[in-house]
Every structure is written in structure tokens, then in C-alpha cells.
Amino acid sequence: MKALGLIGVVCATYARAFSIQEHFEGNPPSLMNQLYDEILQPHDGKSMSSQALKSYHLAEDEEPLFKEMCSFYEEHRYEYPDDSFLSDIQLFSGIVTFAHVPIARCFEHLGSKKAPQYDIAIVGAPFDTSVSYRPGARFGPNSIRQGSRRLGKGILPVRGFPGSKLRKLDPYNSGYKIVDCGDVPMTPFDNRIALNQLYRGQRAIHNHSTVKEDLKAPKVITLGGDHTVTLMALKSAYEHHGQMAVIHFDSHIDTWDPKVLGGGITKRQSINHGTFLHFAHEWGYIKDDKSMHVGIRAPFLDPSDEQHDQDCGFEKIVARDFDIYGFKEIVRQIKERVGDLPVYLTIDIDVLDISVAPGTGTPEPGGLTARELLTVLDGLEGLNIVGADVVEVLPAFDSNGEITSIVAAQVIDSILGLMTVQ
Incomplete structure (x- = not known):
């Protein structure tokens, strides 16, 4: 029951999160870019999008659980391979050869x-x-x-x-x-x-x-x-x-x-x-x-x-x-x-x-x-x-x-x- 309660809180938090843009100054990127900006960018060393986000800016009264989630993604940035795909899992890519x-x-x-x-x-x-x-x-x-x-x-x-x-x-x-x-x-x-x-x-x-x-x-x-x-x-x-x-x-x-x-x-x-x-x-x-x-x-x-x-x-x-x-x-x-x-x-x-x-x-x-x-x-x-x-x-x-x-x-x-x- 506790697990279901937590899931409910997370879902409710995500439902509310679309209102987060009102807490940004200027012309903020979307919520997707806030949470997953590395995924949406190239990783070959070339210039990133001007929309790339340096850090998350949340309102002081945002829910603590959502703050913790955003803080985790900010503090634990992913290290992606470069755009060559050579080290990526190849199970479903390319033409199927033996x-x-x-x-x-x-x-x-x-x-x-x-x-x-x-x-x-x-x-x-x-x-x-x-x-x-x-x-x-x-x-x-x-x-x-x-x-x-x-x-x-x-x-x-x-x-x-x-x-x-x-x-x-x-x-x-x-x-x-x-x-x-x-x-x-x-x-x-x-x-x-x-x-x-x-x-x-x-x-x-x-x-x-x-x-x-x-x-x-x-x-x-x-x-x-x-x-x-x-x-x-x-x-x-x-x-x-x-x-x-x-x-x-x-x-x-x-x-x-x-x-x-x-x-x-x-x-x-x-x-x-x-x-x-x-x-x-x-x-x-x-x-x-x-x-x-x-x-x-x-x-x-x-x-x-x-x-x-x-x-x-x-x-x-x-x-x-x-x-x-x-x-x-x-x-x-x-x-x-x-x-x-x-x-x-x-x-x-x-x-x-x-x-x-x-x-x-x-x-x-x-x-x-x-x-x-x-x-x-x-x-x-x-x-x-x-x-x-x-x-x-x-x-x-x-x-x-x-x-x-x-x-x-x-x-x-x-x-x-x-x-x-x-």
C-alpha cells in the first residue's frame, strides 16, 4: 500500500510539473529538456542547443519529492558515448545479419x-x-x-x-x-x-x-x-x-x-x-x-x-x-x-x-x-x-x-x- 501511495504521489507530482514553466525566468525550455536535456543533445563535442539547461530552477514552494527527483538528475549527470554508436548495444540496430x-x-x-x-x-x-x-x-x-x-x-x-x-x-x-x-x-x-x-x-x-x-x-x-x-x-x-x-x-x-x-x-x-x-x-x-x-x-x-x-x-x-x-x-x-x-x-x-x-x-x-x-x-x-x-x-x-x-x-x-x- 505504501508503494502504491508513493506511485500516486509521483504521478500527481508529474501531473503538476507541467506548471513548472511559470517558475522560470525569460523563455524556459520544456520540462522534458529540464529533466533529460542530455538525451536530447548530440554528444560529439559540437555546440549544444542554446536551450540547454545548466541547472534546475524550482519554486520554493514546490513539493519536496519533486525537488529531490530534480536534484538527483542534476547531481548525477549521465556520461553518454559519442555519436558513433560503436559501444552501444547492437541487438536491434542496422540490417539483420547473422x-x-x-x-x-x-x-x-x-x-x-x-x-x-x-x-x-x-x-x-x-x-x-x-x-x-x-x-x-x-x-x-x-x-x-x-x-x-x-x-x-x-x-x-x-x-x-x-x-x-x-x-x-x-x-x-x-x-x-x-x-x-x-x-x-x-x-x-x-x-x-x-x-x-x-x-x-x-x-x-x-x-x-x-x-x-x-x-x-x-x-x-x-x-x-x-x-x-x-x-x-x-x-x-x-x-x-x-x-x-x-x-x-x-x-x-x-x-x-x-x-x-x-x-x-x-x-x-x-x-x-x-x-x-x-x-x-x-x-x-x-x-x-x-x-x-x-x-x-x-x-x-x-x-x-x-x-x-x-x-x-x-x-x-x-x-x-x-x-x-x-x-x-x-x-x-x-x-x-x-x-x-x-x-x-x-x-x-x-x-x-x-x-x-x-x-x-x-x-x-x-x-x-x-x-x-x-x-x-x-x-x-x-x-x-x-x-x-x-x-x-x-x-x-x-x-x-x-x-x-x-x-x-x-x-x-x-x-x-x-x-x-x-
Whole structure:
């Protein structure tokens, strides 16, 4: 009740305060300028407004509470940063890029004087016309960027296992130039054209020179888009790194024979978000018997699926193995499998449980928690991660708290840690 009484007094005081101008001599500034004059002025050292107020002039009979408030503001002047904004909080300012990294014209012709250099490029693939269930992932790149607004600098004390170099790492200030390339233009009307556009976009990004001399080519992180986009990212990465091992976090195997999922009618139907790893192996981008699925739990479509998956070079850790083996054993199995090959990480956000990531195209119950996924990712420290993607984020099916987009952004933050740790 005392608090409510005080609020009432303050409100009444403010209501009366508009009459304060009668206590000023000459042509006084407004009450706003009296109380907040620093806010309304520039802070770059240039001349201030002639209306700037040196001190408050109140009538002798003004209420004591209001006098105390005005006295406090007069005696405790704020020290504002200069007008450059460089030290201000950047959460909601400027164009939304991933974690506020700078924009780069990554599709600029290599012969152009404007062609940028960078070490790690983030690019969107707004494509969702090869899905078997829910469409909507074309809006995923934008939602992941929105979910990344609180990222961009700082040391994360939970990165890595105890004693890891990741625990003292700020990926955004680690000596690597990280840029956001925006989205590749992809038509929604013809999958052949769209995937060709994505390949050309990925190839353009990979062909730029790096700032760090020891990199063969820029590392590329792709924001999906449905999972089909991984095929074009692998094709472009293969041209620079040769055959790779793929660590595939997903609830589905995605190595389905095209005749089982989507094929048998036209060749165009055969490339989709459940068959792209079949083609990646068939076309030689993936090294035999060196790749790993993590988090699998969706049913097979045909009794031949498991053998076909092995023929495509994959072994699997299913979702419930997390309750049996523990993190260290899971990480050991993954590292032993991929060895010292260049590694491509692909994360379908549906590897997470539907309660953690409702905004996805083919949700399955019984998945990983966000903590489990991030812990395993951090455990991959030391692998040669040459490329990555996070796909199947559908903001239309997300919660109103944007939890899927925020988790997806944090996953990319962990990938940046793996790419930048020395």
C-alpha cells in the first residue's frame, strides 16, 4: 500500500510539473529538456542547443519529492558515448545479419575491385520445394538471422569439454573474417533451376580468396532451406577439398534410394530432402565408410533401407543411444569414424525433439535436447570442419517464442567455434 501511495504521489507530482514553466525566468525550455536535456543533445563535442539547461530552477514552494527527483538528475549527470554508436548495444540496430557480422558482396565477379576477402561465409538458401511433408523452410534463413540477434561477441563458458580451448574462445574475434553473404537467389518454380542457382552461388563464395593464408578456400555455413540444399553445398565444397566425411545430425537417414522415396516417375522427383545423401555418395562427394548419422529415430520406409544406408557409406548413432552411451562415447565413435578427413557438418533441426524445435518440416518425437546437441557439437573440437549447414527451420510452425530459430542460431554459433578454435 505504501508503494502504491508513493506511485500516486509521483504521478500527481508529474501531473503538476507541467506548471513548472511559470517558475522560470525569460523563455524556459520544456520540462522534458529540464529533466533529460542530455538525451536530447548530440554528444560529439559540437555546440549544444542554446536551450540547454545548466541547472534546475524550482519554486520554493514546490513539493519536496519533486525537488529531490530534480536534484538527483542534476547531481548525477549521465556520461553518454559519442555519436558513433560503436559501444552501444547492437541487438536491434542496422540490417539483420547473422550475429551482426558484416555484409559482403560474395556474388561479386572475382575480377571486380569490389570482390571481398573472407574466411567464413554465412549464406541463406531459401528453398523448400523438395519436401515430403511441410513446406515453409524458404523462410528459415531470415528466421535464423532473427534468432541470432543476441550473438556476436563474448566468451561462452560452457563451450567444449572441461579444459577445452573453446571455453576461452570468442569466434567473432578470433582472427577469422566472418561475413554474411545474404541469400542466394533461388526460383520457387523449378527445382532444377533453383538447385543450379544454389550451386553457382556456393561456387562463387568458395572461389573468393581468404584473409588467412592457410585456408584452401573459405568455409561456408548455409542456412536452409529444406535439406536438399546440402547436396549443392557438398558439390561445391568437394571441388576444393575432395572427398569428405559427413556428420549428419537428423531424425531421418536421408540416404533413401530414389526409387523408394520420390523416384520412379520422373528423374526430377528423385532429388529431394530424403535422397540427397544417396546422390552425394553416388556422385563421389563422400568417402566410403567414413560418414555418420547422429540422432536417427524415424522409421525406415522399406526393409532394404538399412543396407542401402550402409552402402552409401554411413553408420548411425540413434537418438536413444544418448541415454545408453553418454556424450564422451558418442563423440569418440564419431571421431573414430571420420578420422582426419575434411568434415562437412549438416544439421537438420528436426534432430531435436519436437518440444525443443516445433518449427520444422518433418517433426519426430523422442529427439535430442538442445543441450545434448550443443554438447556433442562442442566435442567435435579438433576435426577439420570445412563446411556446414543448419536446415529445415520453418518459422510458420515455430512457437511464438521463436525457440526453433533461436536454437538454430545457437547451433551455428557452436559451429563457428569449431571452425575458429586453434
